[in-house]
Amino acid sequence: MRFSGWQILKEGLTGNHGWRPHWRDPAPKPEYDIVIIGGGGHGLSTAYYLAREHGLTNVAVLEKGYLGGGNVGRNTTIVRANYNLPGNSEFYSHSLKLWEGLSQDLNYNVMFSQRGVLNLFHSDGERDYAARRGNSMAIQGDDAVLLDREGVRRIVPYLDFDNPRYPIHGGLLHPRGGTARHDAVAWGLARGADARGVDLIQNCEVTGIDIDRGRVTGVQTVRGPIRAKKVGIVVAGRSGQVAAMAGLRLPVESHILQAFVSEGLKPVIHHVITSGVGHFYISQSDKGGLVFGGALDMYASYAQRGNLPGAEHVMEAAMHVMPMIGKARVLRSWGGIMDMTPDGSPIIDRTPVDGLYIDCGWNYGGFKATPASGFAFAHLLATDRPHASATRFRLDRFRTGRGIMDEEGAGAQHNLH
Amino acid sequence: MRLPCPLCGSRDHREFTYQGAAVMLDRPAPDAGAEAWDSYVHLRDNPAGATRELWYHGAGCGAWLVVARDTVTHAVFGAELARQVRR
Ligand SMILES: Cc1cc2nc3c(=O)[nH]c(=O)nc-3n(C[C@H](O)[C@H](O)[C@H](O)COP(=O)(O)OP(=O)(O)OC[C@H]3O[C@@H](n4cnc5c(N)ncnc54)[C@H](O)[C@@H]3O)c2cc1C
Ligand SMILES: [Zn+2]
Numbered sequence: 001m002r003f004s005g006w007q008i009l010k011e012g013l014t015g016n017h018g019w020r021p022h023w024r025d026p027a028p029k030p031e032y033d034i035v036i037i038g039g040g041g042h043g044l045s046t047a048y049y050l051a052r053e054h055g056l057t058n059v060a061v062l063e064k065g066y067l068g069g070g071n072v073g074r075n076t077t078i079v080r081a082n083y084n085l086p087g088n089s090e091f092y093s094h095s096l097k098l099w100e101g102l103s104q105d106l107n108y109n110v111m112f113s114q115r116g117v118l119n120l121f122h123s124d125g126e127r128d129y130a131a132r133r134g135n136s137m138a139i140q141g142d143d144a145v146l147l148d149r150e151g152v153r154r155i156v157p158y159l160d161f162d163n164p165r166y167p168i169h170g171g172l173l174h175p176r177g178g179t180a181r182h183d184a185v186a187w188g189l190a191r192g193a194d195a196r197g198v199d200l201i202q203n204c205e206v207t208g209i210d211i212d213r214g215r216v217t218g219v220q221t222v223r224g225p226i227r228a229k230k231v232g233i234v235v236a237g238r239s240g241q242v243a244a245m246a247g248l249r250l251p252v253e254s255h256i257l258q259a260f261v262s263e264g265l266k267p268v269i270h271h272v273i274t275s276g277v278g279h280f281y282i283s284q285s286d287k288g289g290l291v292f293g294g295a296l297d298m299y300a301s302y303a304q305r306g307n308l309p310g311a312e313h314v315m316e317a318a319m320h321v322m323p324m325i326g327k328a329r330v331l332r333s334w335g336g337i338m339d340m341t342p343d344g345s346p347i348i349d350r351t352p353v354d355g356l357y358i359d360c361g362w363n364y365g366g367f368k369a370t371p372a373s374g375f376a377f378a379h380l381l382a383t384d385r386p387h388a389s390a391t392r393f394r395l396d397r398f399r400t401g402r403g404i405m406d407e408e409g410a411g412a413q414h415n416l417h
Numbered sequence: 418m419r420l421p422c423p424l425c426g427s428r429d430h431r432e433f434t435y436q437g438a439a440v441m442l443d444r445p446a447p448d449a450g451a452e453a454w455d456s457y458v459h460l461r462d463n464p465a466g467a468t469r470e471l472w473y474h475g476a477g478c479g480a481w482l483v484v485a486r487d488t489v490t491h492a493v494f495g496a497e498l499a500r501q502v503r504r
Contacts, residue, residue: 238465239463240461240462240463240464240465241463241465244462249456249460249461249462250460250461250463251459251460251461252461252463253437253438253461253463254463254465254488298435299418299430299435299470300435300437300438300463300468300470300488301488301489301491302465302488302489303488303489303490303491307418307430307491309429309430309431342458342459398455398458398459399451399452399455399459400451412458412459413458414437414438414459414461415435415436415437
């Protein structure tokens with residue numbers, strides 16, 4: 001069924017009996033050309049583009065729980081293309097372009113809202129960095145506007161401009177950035193892949209990877225063995241465990257990132273606003289909740305929930321930047337498992353095992369990458385060559401030291417990103 | 418989460434800085450080769466469950482600790498002074 005205004009009208013007038021499930025619930029077949037492990041945003045996107053761009057539909061996505069129950073359904077939904085370094089710049093630029101057409105392409109409203117991302121700066125040094133970053137974005141062909149203090153005040157007058165510790169000197173505005181409805185992204189991609197013939201198999205945890213003389217032959221799952229010519233690992237925070245099934249150790253450490261949402265409020269924050277102070281970011285969802293978060297808790301974790309010091313830190317940062325937020329009540333908080341790499345940049349590559357590929361290392365910023373990651377990983381799986389937008393996401397860059405992409409300039413070391 | 422420092426007792430984890438997996442104690446020889454150094458600096462077992470890691474008690478005694486902890490439950494099993502573990 002195609003969604004349209006006409007369809008809603010028709011169903012509304014005829015009792016809404018015509019809506020159907022968005023995807024089938026097939027039993028696993030004994031063999032597929034390609035098996036994708038992980039039904040998060042990136043796994044579903046990979047399946048969608050395998051079918052759409054390469055006509056490969058003898059494909060299964062194996063998901064341990066339910067589709068979209070991982071980080072794709074737990075993030076703060078910020079989408080932006082404001083990276084500094086070659087490798088990341090062209091990739092996120094490509095991703096933003098895919099976002100701009102995604103709802104039409106999927107015939108599914110992912111509620112992509114280009115409300116603008118505003119990164120505040122609080123010192124001269126930060127201003128220089130923002131200007132440099134804006135120039136990198138412009139060179140890449142994306143949009144960036146450097147605002148002074150009065151420029152920021154004009155669009156968001158409610159900030160604490162004269163905070164004694166972190167006065168606001170200005171901001172870098174990225175008008176094409178914004179937010180999207182995270183669940184709809186997962187569901188829309190799932191529906192698009194399913195409609196083209198991909199089998200989406202839920203409650204199907206992969207427990208082993210079969211390898212014969214250096215070549216992958218299939219996977220073991222809780223629903224039995226499945227043979228495959230190629231296997232793609234796309235499991236975000238669980239990358240370490242799944243790669244270990246193939247005898248691999250990854251340059252990845254899994255950490256906890258928390259997020260928070262307030263009670264629903266009338267429209268008050270019209271942009272995505274971020275501040276380097278405690279790595280704070282906030283936007284308002286279409287339901288009215290203020291959605292916000294900060295830095296990692298900063299220790300390895302698979303708990304999907306954080307500790308109170310992390311929460312306290314985020315609340316403090318919020319009060320520094322916009323004291324009005326103190327009147328809102330926090331409804332919920334939760335956490336997700338982040339696949340952190342030493343340089344903070346991702347990996348889309350072959351592994352040393354023939355026929356086994358991996359897409360991981362999205363750190364705390366992989367939601368915005370959802371379309372482009374799937375696009376590039378599908379290209380790699382289908383053609384055995386990296387896509388032009390993702391040539392630098394090499395697995396071996398840490399060993400060789402060639403092509404490290406450390407946006408923060410902190411060093412390629414695990415506890416620094 | 419509280420960490421049991423052998424010198425200071427049970428303390429709030431905010432007093433500590435996390436360094437990472439305790440593999441950092443097994444520094445390879447300078448000429449051990451790229452594989453060994455890659456493994457030491459970058460590659461991780463990244464276990465879901467029991468793990469051993471290095472924490473620095475910066476707001477306390479200043480000692481480096483090897484902490485045994487569970488990454489799924491956040492339970493802390495114990496801590497030793499890194500300098501004694503290393504010996
Ligand atoms: C609190 C928080 C805020 C964030 N905010 C942002 C943001 O504002 N902007 C942004 O760009 N990014 C953000 N991120 C990061 C982003 O959510 C992730 O980088 C991205 O979602 C990871 O890719 P994914 O969607 O495929 O992961 P997931 O949705 O986690 O998918 C991985 C899937 O693999 C499955 N799986 C694991 N092991 C197995 C197995 N053995 N067999 C079968 N299946 C398995 C899991 O069940 C899961 O469904 C945030 C993350 C968190 C937690
Ligand atoms: Zn101490």
